[in-house]
Amino acid sequence: MKRNHWISVLGLVLLLLLLWRTDLHQVGQSLRELSLTTLVVLLSLQAANRMLVAYQWQHLAGINHRRVTLMQMVRMNLVGTFFEGVTPSVKFGGEAVKVWWFKEHLGWSGTEATSLLILQKSISGLVFGAMCAVTLISLMLHPLQGRLISSLFPIDAHFGTTLPWVVLLLTVVLLFWGISKLKTTRGIGQWVRQTWQRFISDTAALLQHPAKGMQQLVLSLIIWGNYALQAWVAAKGLGIPAGFLTVAAATYMAYMAGMIPLFPGGAGTFEGAMILVLTGYGIAVHQALALTLVVRTLTFWLVFGVSALAMLFFWLADRCRAVTHPTGIGR
Numbered sequence: 001m002k003r004n005h006w007i008s009v010l011g012l013v014l015l016l017l018l019l020w021r022t023d024l025h026q027v028g029q030s031l032r033e034l035s036l037t038t039l040v041v042l043l044s045l046q047a048a049n050r051m052l053v054a055y056q057w058q059h060l061a062g063i064n065h066r067r068v069t070l071m072q073m074v075r076m077n078l079v080g081t082f083f084e085g086v087t088p089s090v091k092f093g094g095e096a097v098k099v100w101w102f103k104e105h106l107g108w109s110g111t112e113a114t115s116l117l118i119l120q121k122s123i124s125g126l127v128f129g130a131m132c133a134v135t136l137i138s139l140m141l142h143p144l145q146g147r148l149i150s151s152l153f154p155i156d157a158h159f160g161t162t163l164p165w166v167v168l169l170l171t172v173v174l175l176f177w178g179i180s181k182l183k184t185t186r187g188i189g190q191w192v193r194q195t196w197q198r199f200i201s202d203t204a205a206l207l208q209h210p211a212k213g214m215q216q217l218v219l220s221l222i223i224w225g226n227y228a229l230q231a232w233v234a235a236k237g238l239g240i241p242a243g244f245l246t247v248a249a250a251t252y253m254a255y256m257a258g259m260i261p262l263f264p265g266g267a268g269t270f271e272g273a274m275i276l277v278l279t280g281y282g283i284a285v286h287q288a289l290a291l292t293l294v295v296r297t298l299t300f301w302l303v304f305g306v307s308a309l310a311m312l313f314f315w316l317a318d319r320c321r322a323v324t325h326p327t328g329i330g331r
Contacts, residue, residue, distance in 0.1 A: 031238070031290050038237030042230055042298055049226045050303070053077055056219045060120055063206050068106065075314065076101045082307035085300070095121070111191065115198040119206070127220035132252045135228075138245055227251055227299065234294045240287045242278070250277035251295065271296060 054073035061068045079101055084094030095117055102113035206213050228248035235242050250273075257273035271292050278288035 031293070033239045034234070034237045034294065038233065041233055042237075042294075045226055045230050045233070046298055046302070049223055049230075050074070050077070052219060052223050052226070056216065056223070057116075057120060059212070059219070060116060060206075060216065063202075063209065063212055066108070066112070066116075072106070075310070076105075078307045078310040079314075081303055082311055085304040085307070111194045111198045114195050115202050118195075118199050119202050123216050124220045124223070127217060128224050128252075128255075131221070131224050131248075132256065135245060135248050135252055224252075227255070230298060231291070231295045234298070235291050238287065238290055238294070240283060240291055242281065242283055246278075246281050247291075250274045250281075253277050254292075254295075270300075 051070075051074070054070055054077055057073040057077070058068055058070050061073075076098055080094040080098040082094075083097040099110060099113040099117055102108040102116070103110060206216070228244070228251045231251045232242075232244045232247045235247050254270045254274035254277070258270035274292045274295070275285070275288045278291065279285055283291075
């Protein structure tokens with residue numbers, strides 16, 4: 001059995017062991033603490049985040065002289081989210097589908113779509129990394145929590161976790177740069193060179209408008225901050241005595257763990273990491289599990305379900321349109 005498979009089995013066993021040792025009756029009692037008002041607030045925050053992500057894509061495309069509508073970007077993200085949920089994490093499946101969607105539905109070239117994808121992920125990843133660092137540093141400096149966060153996430157271990165991702169990003173950039181310098185005019189070398197050149201051009205276009213570039217950073221900051229806010233609101237609704245920074249640290253560490261490509265959607269690793277951090281701060285296991293279930297349902301399962309229904313609706317709409325306009329007129 002491959003090493004990743006052994007890790008997957010071990011993670012699943014540990015998660016099942018945790019569930020077995022947890023008083024599910026207490027978990028149910030914690031979940032019943034969640035009021036209808038809190039649920040409405042959480043759903044509103046999640047809906048706002050989905051629209052902000054779509055707007056960010058629309059805004060980036062507009063900077064590079066490509067007109068797209070907000071609803072087109074909503075649809076593209078729904079399709080991508082569905083495939084992110086059925087493929088192992090790191091989102092490669094979902095991102096590849098987004099590139100395909102741009103080509104299939106908007107007539108973009110693969111170079112244009114890939115360049116926009118890399119640009120959006122670069123901005124989002126930069127902000128996410130900065131927020132993780134700021135959250136951890138703030139917790140380490142907290143007089144009551146510094147010892148705990150240092151023991152849970154020592155500096156060496158933290159850099160050991162993030163270093164592979166930094167190396168991977170630099171490797172991808174250097175690979176694109178190296179292949180772009182090749183003299184070959186065929187195959188993947190040509191595509192990578194064209195994509196790299198397009199990415200440099202798109203980035204330069206964004207940097208020529210500092211205000212628009214700052215708007216992109218602020219958008220990413222609001223989007224990622226919204227995830228921590230949702231978790232904190234859920235914690236308050238469940239009656240869990242946890243501060244915003246504690247919940248934010250648990251949320252961001254869970255997302256980092258969920259990027260490990262073991263199960264589709266980061267299942268298991270996300271939940272395990274979030275429960276580990278929360279219980280490390282003295283939160284009862286049943287409360288940590290209840291909060292994790294709420295956050296995971298809100299940010300993954302609900303979005304995944306809506307995406308699946310939306311894909312079905314779009315497919316039926318396209319079929320009806322094809323029957324009504326068999327020659328493609330009116331599409």
